Amino acid sequence: MRDWKLRLSQNQGLLLAIGLFLVFYCLYSSMHPRGFTAPLFGQNANESFVLAAASMAQTVPIITGGLDLSVGAVVTIVDCLASHLLHGTGAQIALGIIACLLAGALCGFANGCLVVYGRLQPIIATLASGTIYLGIALFLRPTPGGTVDGDLAFAMTFDVNEFLSFLHIPAKSALGWVGKIPAPLILITLLALVWVYYRRTRYGLGTYAIGASPEAAYMSGVHLKRVKLGAYTLAGFFAGAGGLYLALQTGAGNADIPQAGAYTLNSIAGVVIGGTSLYGGMGGAVGSIFGAMVLRSVAFNFRVFDERSALGFLANPLYQPLFEGLILLTAVCAGAFWVFRLKNRLHIYR
Amino acid sequence: MAAFLRMTENAPFLQLRNVSKNYGGVLALDRVTFACDRGAIHAILGENGAGKSTLIKIISGVVQPTQGELLLEGKPVSFSHPMEANAAGVVCVFQELSLLPTLSVAENIGITMPTNMLGMYNRKAQISKAEELLARVGCEDINPRAWVNSLPLSRRQMVEIAKALGKSPRLLILDEATSALTSADVDKVMSILGKLRDDGLALLYISHRMHEIKELADVMSVFRNGQHIETFPKNRHTDDEIVQLMIGRDLGQVFPPKPARPPEAVGAVAKLEVKKLSWQNQLTDISFRLGKGEILGLGGLDGQGQKELLLGLFGVLKDVTGEVRVDGKATKIGSPHKAKNAAHRIALVPEDRKTEGLMLPMGVGTNITIASLDKLRKGLGLDAEKEAKAIDEMVKRLKIKVANVANPVSSLSGGNQQKVVLAKWLMTEPQILMLNDPTRGIDVGTKQELYVLLRTLADAGVSILFYSTDYDELIGCCDRVLILYQGRIARELVGDEITETNIVASALNINTGHAGAGAGAGHTSSAAQAPRAS
Numbered sequence: 001m002r003d004w005k006l007r008l009s010q011n012q013g014l015l016l017a018i019g020l021f022l023v024f025y026c027l028y029s030s031m032h033p034r035g036f037t038a039p040l041f042g043q044n045a046n047e048s049f050v051l052a053a054a055s056m057a058q059t060v061p062i063i064t065g066g067l068d069l070s071v072g073a074v075v076t077i078v079d080c081l082a083s084h085l086l087h088g089t090g091a092q093i094a095l096g097i098i099a100c101l102l103a104g105a106l107c108g109f110a111n112g113c114l115v116v117y118g119r120l121q122p123i124i125a126t127l128a129s130g131t132i133y134l135g136i137a138l139f140l141r142p143t144p145g146g147t148v149d150g151d152l153a154f155a156m157t158f159d160v161n162e163f164l165s166f167l168h169i170p171a172k173s174a175l176g177w178v179g180k181i182p183a184p185l186i187l188i189t190l191l192a193l194v195w196v197y198y199r200r201t202r203y204g205l206g207t208y209a210i211g212a213s214p215e216a217a218y219m220s221g222v223h224l225k226r227v228k229l230g231a232y233t234l235a236g237f238f239a240g241a242g243g244l245y246l247a248l249q250t251g252a253g254n255a256d257i258p259q260a261g262a263y264t265l266n267s268i269a270g271v272v273i274g275g276t277s278l279y280g281g282m283g284g285a286v287g288s289i290f291g292a293m294v295l296r297s298v299a300f301n302f303r304v305f306d307e308r309s310a311l312g313f314l315a316n317p318l319y320q321p322l323f324e325g326l327i328l329l330t331a332v333c334a335g336a337f338w339v340f341r342l343k344n345r346l347h348i349y350r
Numbered sequence: 351m352a353a354f355l356r357m358t359e360n361a362p363f364l365q366l367r368n369v370s371k372n373y374g375g376v377l378a379l380d381r382v383t384f385a386c387d388r389g390a391i392h393a394i395l396g397e398n399g400a401g402k403s404t405l406i407k408i409i410s411g412v413v414q415p416t417q418g419e420l421l422l423e424g425k426p427v428s429f430s431h432p433m434e435a436n437a438a439g440v441v442c443v444f445q446e447l448s449l450l451p452t453l454s455v456a457e458n459i460g461i462t463m464p465t466n467m468l469g470m471y472n473r474k475a476q477i478s479k480a481e482e483l484l485a486r487v488g489c490e491d492i493n494p495r496a497w498v499n500s501l502p503l504s505r506r507q508m509v510e511i512a513k514a515l516g517k518s519p520r521l522l523i524l525d526e527a528t529s530a531l532t533s534a535d536v537d538k539v540m541s542i543l544g545k546l547r548d549d550g551l552a553l554l555y556i557s558h559r560m561h562e563i564k565e566l567a568d569v570m571s572v573f574r575n576g577q578h579i580e581t582f583p584k585n586r587h588t589d590d591e592i593v594q595l596m597i598g599r600d601l602g603q604v605f606p607p608k609p610a611r612p613p614e615a616v617g618a619v620a621k622l623e624v625k626k627l628s629w630q631n632q633l634t635d636i637s638f639r640l641g642k643g644e645i646l647g648l649g650g651l652d653g654q655g656q657k658e659l660l661l662g663l664f665g666v667l668k669d670v671t672g673e674v675r676v677d678g679k680a681t682k683i684g685s686p687h688k689a690k691n692a693a694h695r696i697a698l699v700p701e702d703r704k705t706e707g708l709m710l711p712m713g714v715g716t717n718i719t720i721a722s723l724d725k726l727r728k729g730l731g732l733d734a735e736k737e738a739k740a741i742d743e744m745v746k747r748l749k750i751k752v753a754n755v756a757n758p759v760s761s762l763s764g765g766n767q768q769k770v771v772l773a774k775w776l777m778t779e780p781q782i783l784m785l786n787d788p789t790r791g792i793d794v795g796t797k798q799e800l801y802v803l804l805r806t807l808a809d810a811g812v813s814i815l816f817y818s819t820d821y822d823e824l825i826g827c828c829d830r831v832l833i834l835y836q837g838r839i840a841r842e843l844v845g846d847e848i849t850e851t852n853i854v855a856s857a858l859n860i861n862t863g864h865a866g867a868g869a870g871a872g873h874t875s876s877a878a879q880a881p882r883a884s
Contacts, residue, residue: 003493003495006493006495006496007495010497197468197470200470200471200473201465201468201469201470201471202465202469202471203469205453205457205461205471208450208452208453209450209453209461211452212450212451212452212453213449213450213451215448216448216449216450217450219412219432219444219448220448220450220458220461220462221431221432221433221436221461221462222461277452281450281451281452281453282452342668343629343630343667343668343669344658344661344666344667344668345666345667345668345685346661346666346706
C-alpha cells in the first residue's frame with residue numbers, strides 16, 4: 001500500500017497529463033456530432049502522432065538538463081527524405097523506412113557530437129544544427145511534392161485491419177474490435193516500448209543521472225559523454241519517426257519552416273505538460289506523449305464547440321493559442337510548488 | 351589465515367610514498383608518506399586545510415598527485431578515475447553526497463550493477479540488493495523505491511554508506527560520513543565499522559567528533575599544513591597532546607594591535623542582540639550580543655552552523671525562530687534587501703565570492719555600486735559622475751589593482767576580487783559587517799590589508815561579525831570569539847582565553863582541562879547569554 005502511494009506521488013506529472021487529456025478528449029468527443037467512434041479516434045490519433053513523437057524526442061535531451069531546438073527540423077528533413085524514398089518495390093520501401101529512421105538518428109548523433117565534443121550549450125548547438133537541417137530539407141524539397149506509396153500510407157495511418165491487408169494477411173473479421181485499433185496508436189506504443197527499454201539500460205539511467213547531478217553521476221561512474229551522445233541520438237530517432245509519419249500522413253514532402261518551428265516549440269510544451277522538469281533528472285517520454293495529446297485535444301475542442309451556447313464566443317479558433325498557453329502555464333505552476341518548501345532562499349537559484 | 355596476516359605485515363595494504371599535490375601555487379600535500387593496514391580502523395586528524403581531503407581524494411582517484419606514488423599491496427597503482435579505485439577495492443564515502451536526488455534509492459545503489467544481455471538492469475535484483483545492503487547498515491525502514499530527495503539528510507548519508515558497501519570494498523574511506531547522522535545512526539555505523547574491521551577490511555576514518563575517534567580508531571595519524579606529522583596507536587597520546595600535534599608551531603600573521611579597552615564593553619544596548627535563534631536542525635538557541643566597534647569572531651570546524659547563522663541574520667533563510675534586536679529594537683529581517691536598508695545597515699561578505707559575492711562577467715565598477723544604487727540616483731537614471739567618483743574612491747581606499755574599472759571582475763586575482771566584494775558593502779556604509787571566511791584563497795599581503803581595514807572600521811564604530819576557518823585570524827583579529835559546535839555556541843572565548851589550544855579544543859567539543867570547554871551545550875549557551883553590563 002505504501003509503495004502504491006509512493007508510485008502515485010512519483011508519477012504525479014504523468015497522472016496530471018493523463019487526467020488533463022481525458023478531460024479535454026471526453027469533452028471533445030461528447031460535443032462531437034457523432035460522439036466517440038473508432039474512425040474519429042483513429043483520425044485524432046493520426047493527427048496527434050507527429051507531435052507526440054516530437055515531444056518524446058524533446059524529452060530525452062531535457063532529462064539530461066539540455067534542450068533540443070532542432071526537433072522540428074529533424075521531423076522536416078526526414079519528411080522530405082521520405083518523400084524521395086518511400087515508393088517502389090516492397091524491399092525498396094522497407095529500406096527507405098530504415099534509411100529515414102537512421103537519418104533521424106544521425107541528425108541526433110550530430111547534435112550530440114556538438115554538445116559533447118564541441119562543448120556547446122545544447123540550446124545554441126541545436127539552434128544552429130536545426131537551421132542547417134532545414135537548409136538541407138529545402139535542398140531536398142524546394143517545393144512541396146514527391147511521392148509516398150499510397151497503400152503503405154493508408155495502412156500506417158488507418159487501423160490494424162488495413163495494416164494486415166497491406167501485408168496480405170486475411171484476418172479481417174476474426175479480430176473484432178482489435179482490428180479497429182488505429183495504426184498510429186500501435187506505432188506510438190512501439191516508440192514507447194523503445195523508451196521503456198532505453199530507460200532500463202545504463203544509458204537510460206545515465207540520462208537521468210546527468211540531469212539530476214552531473215557531479216554525482218561522474219562519481220558514480222557514469223560515462224557522461226557516451227550517455228549524452230546516446231540521449232541526443234535517441235532524440236533524433238524519435239524525431240525521425242515523427243518525420244516519417246508526417247510523410248505518410250500528408251503523402252508528400254514539404255520543407256515547411258514555420259511548421260518546423262511550431263513542432264519544436266509545441267514539443268517543449270508537450271514535455272512540460274507531460275510532467276518532465278526542465279531542470280532535468282526527472283520525468284519521462286510516456287508523459288510527453290500525453291502532454292502532446294493534451295495540446296491536440298485542446299485544439300480539437302475548437303472544432304466542435306457550439307458557437308450558439310453561452311460560452312460560444314470562446315469557439316473562435318483565434319483563441320486556441322491563448323488556451324494552449326493557459327494550460328501550459330497551469331501545468332508548469334503545478335510543478336513549481338516545491339519553491340514554497342525551501343527554507344534557504346539561496347537554493348531557489350540552484 | 352596466518353599466511354594472510356604475515357602478508358599484511360610485510361606490505362601494508364595501502365602505501366603513499368612522497369606524495370605531493372599542488373593546486374596552482376598552493377601546496378595542499380607536502381611529500382606525504384603514509385600507510386594503512388587491513389583489519390584496522392585508521393583515524394586521520396587535522397585542522398581545516400591540513401590536507402586530509404586532498405589525501406582522501408588522491409587515494410580514491412578523484413585527483414591525481416603532482417608527484418609521488420601509491421602502492422596497493424606493495425604494487426604501484428595510479429587511479430585516474432574514482433571507478434578505477436573502486437575496481438581495485440578502494441571505495442570512499444564522500445562528505446559531499448554522491449547520490450542522484452531524483453532517482454530511487456535502489457537505482458542509486460544499483461547504478462554500477464551489471465546489466466543483462468540486452469543491456470537492461472534487473473529491477474528486482476536492484477531492489478533486493480538495495481534491501482540487503484540497507485539491512486546491513488540497519489536501515490530497513492528506508493524504502494528502496496523512494497527517491498533520494500524525499501529522504502532526510504541523515505537517511506541519505508546511510509544510503510551513501512550502503513552504496514559504498516555494495517561495491518565490496520577492501521579499503522573503505524569515510525570522510526566525515528557521520529557528520530549528518532543522528533546519534534542512533536552513529537551507533538549503527540560504528541558497530542558496522544567494527545564488523546568490517548574484523549572481516550579484514552582497511553578503514554580510513556575522518557571525523558571531527560573526538561569521542562567517536564577515541565572509541566573506534568586503532569591507529570591515528572595527524573596531518574598539519576599538508577604534512578604527515580605522526581602516526582601512533584591509540585592511547586599513546588592524551589587529548590591535550592593530540593591537540594598540540596594538530597596545531598603545531600606556526601608563525602602567526604602580522605595583525606594590527608587590539609585596542610586596550612576591556613572586551614566586555616558591549617554596553618547596555620548592544621548594536622546587535624540575538625536571542626535563542628534557531629533554524630531547522632542546523633541552528634539551535636544561538637544567543638549573543640555584539641557591541642559597537644567590536645570584532646566578534648565565529649569559530650569552530652567547517653559546517654557547524656556558522657554560515658547559516660550569517661545567512662539567517664542577513665534574511666536569506668526562511669522560518670528562522672528567535673529574536674534579533676538592532677540597536678535594542680526587535681526586528682524581522684526577511685531579505686538581504688531589508689538587511690541593508692537604513693534601519694539595519696547590515697552587510698554580508700559571503701562564503702563563495704564567485705557565486706554569491708560577484709557578478710563575474712560584469713565590470714568592477716558595476717560590482718562595486720550594485721548594492722548602493724539608490725544613493726547614486728539622479729532623476730530616473732544614475733548620476734554617472736557621482737558613480738565614477740564613488741568607484742574611484744573605493745578603488746583607492748582598498749587599493750584594488752585594476753587597469754580599468756569597466757574590466758570584468760573575473761579578470762582580477764582572488765585577493766582583488768575579495769576587495770571588490772568588500773568595496774561593494776563598504777559603499778552601503780554598514781553598521782554591522784558580517785564576513786564569511788573572507789581570506790580563503792587570498793594571498794598574505796591582501797590578508798594583512800584586510801586585517802588592518804577591519805580594525806580601522808571597528809575603531810570607526812562598525813560592529814563586525816567575523817567567521818574564519820583560520821584560527822590565527824580569530825586570535826589576531828577578534829575581541830571575542832564564539833565557537834560553534836553542531837549549531838550551538840559551544841564556548842565563548844574572551845581576551846586572553848583566545849588561544850589555539852582553547853579554540854581547537856572547543857571546536858572539537860572536548861575537555862582539555864580548561865574550565866568551560868565542552869561542559870555541555872545547555873550550560874555553555876546559558877553562560878554566553880549572561881548579560882554583560884559595562
